[in-house]
Structures are given as structure tokens and as C-alpha cells.
Amino acid sequence: MSAYDAEAIIVGRGLVGVAAAIAVAKAGLKTIHLAPAGPPDRRTSALMMPSVDYLVAAGLIDDPADIGHPLTQIRIIDATGRLIRAPETLFDAQEAGLTAFGWNFANARLLERFHGVAATLDGLEIRNTGATGFTADDIGGTLTLADGGTLSAPLIVGADGKSSLIRSAAGFPIHEHQFEQAALVCDLDLGRPIGGTSIEFHYPNGPFTPVPAGDKRANLGLDR
Numbered sequence: 734m735s736a737y738d739a740e741a742i743i744v745g746r747g748l749v750g751v752a753a754a755i756a757v758a759k760a761g762l763k764t765i766h767l768a769p770a771g772p773p774d775r776r777t778s779a780l781m782m783p784s785v786d787y788l789v790a791a792g793l794i795d796d797p798a799d800i801g802h803p804l805t806q807i808r809i810i811d812a813t814g815r816l817i818r819a820p821e822t823l824f825d826a827q828e829a830g831l832t833a834f835g836w837n838f839a840n841a842r843l844l845e846r847f848h849g850v851a852a853t854l855d856g857l858e859i860r861n862t863g864a865t866g867f868t869a870d871d872i873g874g875t876l877t878l879a880d881g882g883t884l885s886a887p888l889i890v891g892a893d894g895k896s897s898l899i900r901s902a903a904g905f906p907i908h909e910h911q912f913e914q915a916a917l918v919c920d921l922d923l924g925r926p927i928g929g930t931s932i933e934f935h936y937p938n939g940p941f942t943p944v945p946a947g948d949k950r951a952n953l954g955l956d957r
């Protein structure tokens with residue numbers, strides 16, 4: 734341990750990075766979290782129950798109802814306009830003995846909770862700087878930092894998003910696919926409440942899915 738700056742270094746301040754930093758620090762490892770400031774995360778995440786159960790069990794959130802909206806039903810609509818279409822289907826969580834299939838959270842609300850937990854952990858040091866390079870060796874790895882420093886640890890966790898520098902520098906192969914599609918996400922104010930029903934319209938070129946965000950609000954995901 735003496736040759737290292739920490740037992741674990743987590744790179745990235747998104748949901749995965751903060752959750753990983755907390756999990757590793759709670760496991761008793763001296764942890765540094767590289768969490769450079771960035772724009773607010775305006776996304777929402779519809780998380781199925783196994784993920785929500787993990788967040789509760791890990792002490793990252795208490796009652797999901799405090800910050801999220803339950804997904805109690807999923808309505809699937811074949812909106813292709815084809816001559817023969819699939820019948821409209823409504824899945825109800827109660828039929829599966831569940832109170833909800835999952836919960837819809839604003840990422841910012843989750844992060845707020847995670848940061849509250851992180852602040853209570855003595856073994857977790859949070860630094861407002863990013864990684865600019867990574868070199869792996871047989872017993873761990875070394876990071877170069879945006880502030881000009883270096884850090885090394887036996888465990889480095891790359892939670893630096895879909896274009897991960899850590900993943901690429903570590904040589905993990907990936908397969909990327911380019912789709913001729915664009916995605917639009919936004920928040921909707923609706924004319925009437927949709928309760929806990931996630932409504933999936935499946936058009937020929939992709940889905941249009943208002944996800945319940947409480948009362949007369951929904952978060953929309955649209956792929957085209």
C-alpha cells in the first residue's frame with residue numbers, strides 16, 4: 734500500500750462513479766474519487782426493481798418514493814400502422830405480485846442523495862480534477878491528472894462514461910455501431926395525469942415513450 738496514493742481510485746462523477754466510490758469506500762478501502770465539476774445531469778433514469786433494491790440495500794437511497802415515481806403499469810402499443818398489428822397490451826405490476834416494475838428518478842435527485850452519503854465516509858477523498866491518462870501495470874495502475882499530478886492505486890475504476898479514457902487506455906476492446914437515428918428527450922406537461930403507466934408507442938422507426946414523472950408530468954424518450 735505504501736507505494737500507492739490510495740487502495741482504490743474511482744474516475745467519473747456520474748451515477749456509476751459516485752455509487753462505485755461509495756461502495757468501495759464502504760468496503761473499507763482508502764478511496765480517492767476523481768470527480769471534476771461539470772454540467773448538471775438533466776437525464777432521468779427508469780430503474781427496474783433489482784436496481785432500486787440494490788440502491789436501498791447499499792444505503793444509497795431510503796424510500797424510493799421520497800425522490801422517484803413508481804412504474805406500476807407498462808402499456809405497449811403497436812403504432813406501426815401495418816395491416817396486421819399486435820394487440821395493445823397492458824402489463825400491471827400487481828399481476829406479478831409487485832407494487833411496481835421499477836421507479837423513475839431524476840438523475841440529479843439520485844446524485845444529491847449519493848453525495849449526501851459520500852460526505853459521511855471518512856475513507857473517501859473527493860478531488861475536483863479529471864484523469865488525462867492511464868497506465869496499467871501488473872499490480873495496479875497510474876493516472877495522470879488534469880491538475881498536473883499523478884496518482885496510483887492497485888484498483889482503478891473507470892466510470893468515465895461511454896467514451897471512457899480509462900477503458901480505451903486499458904485496451905478493453907469494444908464494438909461500436911452507428912445507427913442512422915437521433916434521440917430526443919424532454920419533459921412533458923400533460924393535459925391529464927397518466928398515473929404510474931409508462932406508455933410505449935412503437936413506430937416503424939423507433940419508440941415514443943412517455944415515462945411517468947408524477948401528476949401530469951412525463952419524461953419522454955423518442956428514437957428516430
Ligand SMILES: Cc1cc2nc3c(=O)[nH]c(=O)nc-3n(C[C@H](O)[C@H](O)[C@H](O)COP(=O)(O)OP(=O)(O)OC[C@H]3O[C@@H](n4cnc5c(N)ncnc54)[C@H](O)[C@@H]3O)c2cc1C
Binds near residue numbers: 744745767769864894
Ligand atoms: C437521455 C437518456 C435517458 C436515459 N434513460 C435511462 C433510463 O431510463 N434507465 C437507465 O437505466 N438508463 C438510462 N440512460 C442511461 C444512463 O443514464 C446511463 O447509462 C448512466 O447514467 C451512465 O452513468 P455513468 O456514471 O456510467 O456515465 P455518465 O453519467 O456519462 O458519467 C460519466 C462521468 O465521467 C466524467 N468523466 C469523463 N471523462 C473523465 C475523465 N477523464 N476524468 C474524470 N472524469 C471524467 C464525466 O464528466 C461524467 O461526469 C439514459 C441515458 C440517456 C442519455
